[in-house]
Amino acid sequence: MSKSLPAVITTLERAGGFASAQEVFQLMRKQGKSTGLATVYRALQKAVSENTVDVLRKDDGEALYRLCATGHHHHLVCTSCGKTVEVEGSAVEKWANTVAKNNGFKKVSHVVELFGLCQKC
Amino acid sequence: MSKSLPAVITTLERAGGFASAQEVFQLMRKQGKSTGLATVYRALQKAVSENTVDVLRKDDGEALYRLCATGHHHHLVCTSCGKTVEVEGSAVEKWANTVAKNNGFKKVSHVVELFGLCQKC
DNA sequence: ATTGATATTGATAATCATTATCATTTCTGG
């Protein structure tokens, strides 16, 4: 499950490092790369699980994938212009794990997103 | 577009103030309230636009709605049975504000939800 | 009360991203 991954990642780079699965698929098609939609999804999921790609959701629920340099982090998104800042959150990580343990939960994941208005807006 | 809104909000309250549109719909049905799925969606959207309800997304992209009037707290939700625990998060609050300030953001809000498997599941 | 204009509802169909299937192709080691 890995021959396609590099091509997908490369395409994601060319797209500005930020695109939906569908967009990546379309792009690869236009560039002549024969590929299947399912393969694109598989590659992106793999990349996400390896923390080389980051996923977040548009308002309508569509997933957007983005290359991310460093491990796990969260986002600070401008609700007006969409500008996004990557934010480190090890403090939140610890907090989440503690809370989970205190309540007997396992396999915890968390969703942490910050919204606000950036300087320009 | 408002006769159904109260009923929807009430149901959302009964659900612990935290549920998906589909769940709200099912609940209303079980309680004998005749209603349509589309109406539930419309009511929830209205509520969101009026800031009486808050929306966030599960990992699979499904939208979860939650009352945002009742104090501010977070949730630890079992992804299997749906059991929900309310969690205090002043630590996260502080963190969010600090991060926002450091990046020049104002009017910050945040979405923090924890998911995992509870003891039974 | 009765009309007529307007807004709301809700069943149903349409949309669209994401997943599952599965036959086919491509790799791999022996």
Add this chain to the structure above:
DNA sequence: CCAGAAATGATAATGATTATCAATATCAAT
């Protein structure tokens, strides 16, 4: 080579959300 495993990709299935639209409720003004 060759079998077996892994990867691919076309296609179908899933499931949440949205659009459609006829039927119904609301309400102001006569």
